[in-house]
Amino acid sequence: MISIRGLTKIYHTKLNQIKAVDDLDLDVKKGEIFGVIGYSGAGKSTFIRLMNRLENPTSGKIMIDEEEITALSKDQLRVSRQGIGMIFQHFNLLWSRTVHENIAFPLEIAGVPKAERIKRVDELIDLVGLSGRGDAYPSQLSGGQKQRVGIARALANNPKVLLCDEATSALDPETTDSILNLLVDINQKLGLTIILITHEMHVIRKICHRVAVMEAGKVVEQGDVLDVFLHPKLPVTKRFVEQVMGDREQDDALDKITQSYTTGKVVRLHFVGEITNQAIISTVAKQFDVQANILQGKITQTQKGAYGTLFVHFDGEESEIQKAIDFITSTSVKVEVGLHD
Numbered sequence: 157m158i159s160i161r162g163l164t165k166i167y168h169t170k171l172n173q174i175k176a177v178d179d180l181d182l183d184v185k186k187g188e189i190f191g192v193i194g195y196s197g198a199g200k201s202t203f204i205r206l207m208n209r210l211e212n213p214t215s216g217k218i219m220i221d222e223e224e225i226t227a228l229s230k231d232q233l234r235v236s237r238q239g240i241g242m243i244f245q246h247f248n249l250l251w252s253r254t255v256h257e258n259i260a261f262p263l264e265i266a267g268v269p270k271a272e273r274i275k276r277v278d279e280l281i282d283l284v285g286l287s288g289r290g291d292a293y294p295s296q297l298s299g300g301q302k303q304r305v306g307i308a309r310a311l312a313n314n315p316k317v318l319l320c321d322e323a324t325s326a327l328d329p330e331t332t333d334s335i336l337n338l339l340v341d342i343n344q345k346l347g348l349t350i351i352l353i354t355h356e357m358h359v360i361r362k363i364c365h366r367v368a369v370m371e372a373g374k375v376v377e378q379g380d381v382l383d384v385f386l387h388p389k390l391p392v393t394k395r396f397v398e399q400v401m402g403d404r405e406q407d408d409a410l411d412k413i414t415q416s417y418t419t420g421k422v423v424r425l426h427f428v429g430e431i432t433n434q435a436i437i438s439t440v441a442k443q444f445d446v447q448a449n450i451l452q453g454k455i456t457q458t459q460k461g462a463y464g465t466l467f468v469h470f471d472g473e474e475s476e477i478q479k480a481i482d483f484i485t486s487t488s489v490k491v492e493v494g495l496h497d
C-alpha cells in the first residue's frame with residue numbers, strides 16, 4: 157500500500173549539510189501498524205514529515221495507494237492530505253476552540269456541510285472515548301484526553317493512513333497504554349494503516365506488527381516485531397530489545413548467582429510463545445543426564461504473540477550438557493551460551 161524508494165532529505169546549514177534521511181526504502185502493507193524506532197537524531201521526525209510533505213524530499217519517491225505523493229502539486233497535495241491523518245507529540249490543538257470545534261476543523265476545510273459535520277464529530281467523540289467532553293477546551297483536558305482529541309481530528313476525513321509522531325512521548329506510562337490501546341482498537345475497527353515513530357521499544361512491542369530501526373538517516377534493520385525481538389542483528393537493535401527485556405550486564409542479582417556456579421553452564425534461551433520454554437526444559441531434564449535450574453525468566457506480549465527469555469544453569473557431564481544444548485538449538489528456541497563457563 158505504501159512504497160518508499162530512495163527517500164533522501166538533506167538540510168543545508170551555514171556550516172555544512174546534514175543527510176537527515178538517507179536513501180530510505182520501505183514498504184508498508186495495508187492495515188498494518190508499522191513502527192520506526194531510533195535514537196534522537198536518527199531522522200525519524202524528518203521521515204514522518206516527508207510522508208505527508210510537511211517537508212519536501214531532496215530526492216526519492218513515496219507512493220500511497222498508487223498515488224505518488226512526492227509528485228503532487230500544492231493544490232493536489234491539499235486534497236491528498238485529507239487521506240493522511242497525523243497526530244503529534246504535543247497534540248497541536250487549537251486552544252481557543254472546544255473539543256468539538258477542534259475535531260470539526262478539518263471537516264470545515266474539506267467543505268463538509270454543517271449538519272454532516274456535527275454528526276461526524278459526535279461519532280468521532282464516541283470513537284475516541286470522549287463522550288460528554290465536546291464543549292471542553294483543551295486546557296481543561298488531561299494529556300491523554302488531548303491526544304484523544306488529536307486522534308479524532310486526524311480521523312475526521314476518513315484517512316487511509318495515520319501518521320503518529322512520538323504520540324505518547326509526553327504522556328505517563330498508564331496514559332500511554334490507554335492511547336496505544338485506542339490506536340490498536342482503531343486499527344482493528346477501521347482497518348486503518350498506521351505508521352508511528354518512537355524511541356521507545358515498549359511502544360513497538362505493544363502495538364506494532366512490523367518495525368524498522370533507523371540510524372543516521374538509514375533503515376539499518378527491519379522485520380516482524382517478534383523476529384526482531386528474537387534475532388536482533390545490530391547493536392542498536394539489541395539495545396532497543398534490552399529496553400523491554402532488561403540488560404543482562406546490568407542485572408547484578410543474576411550476575412551474582414551466575415558467578416556462584418563453579419561447574420556447568422549458564423545459558424540464555426530466547427523463545428516465542430508461552431508454553432515452548434517449559435516443555436523444552438522438562439524434555440531436556442528427562443532425555444539428558446543434566447540438572448536444569450531456572451535462574452530467571454521474562455516474558456513479554458507483542459501484537460504477534462509472546463517473546464521470552466530464560467536463564468538456565470545446566471549441570472552435569474560436559475558432553476551431556478553439550479548434547480542438551482544441541483537439542484535445544486535444533487528446536488525453534490535460540491540458545492545463547494558462553495555467559496558463564
Ligand SMILES: Nc1ncnc2c1ncn2[C@@H]1O[C@H](COP(=O)(O)OP(=O)(O)OP(=O)(O)O)[C@@H](O)[C@H]1O
Pocket residue numbers: 167168169174175176194195196197198199200201202203
Ligand atoms: N530543519 C532542519 N535544519 C537542519 N537540520 C535539521 C533540521 N531538522 C532536522 N535536522 C537534523 O537532521 C537530523 C535528523 O533529525 P530528526 O529530528 O529527523 O531526528 P529524530 O530521530 O526525529 O530525532 P528527535 O527525536 O531528537 O527529533 C539531525 O541531525 C537534526 O539535527
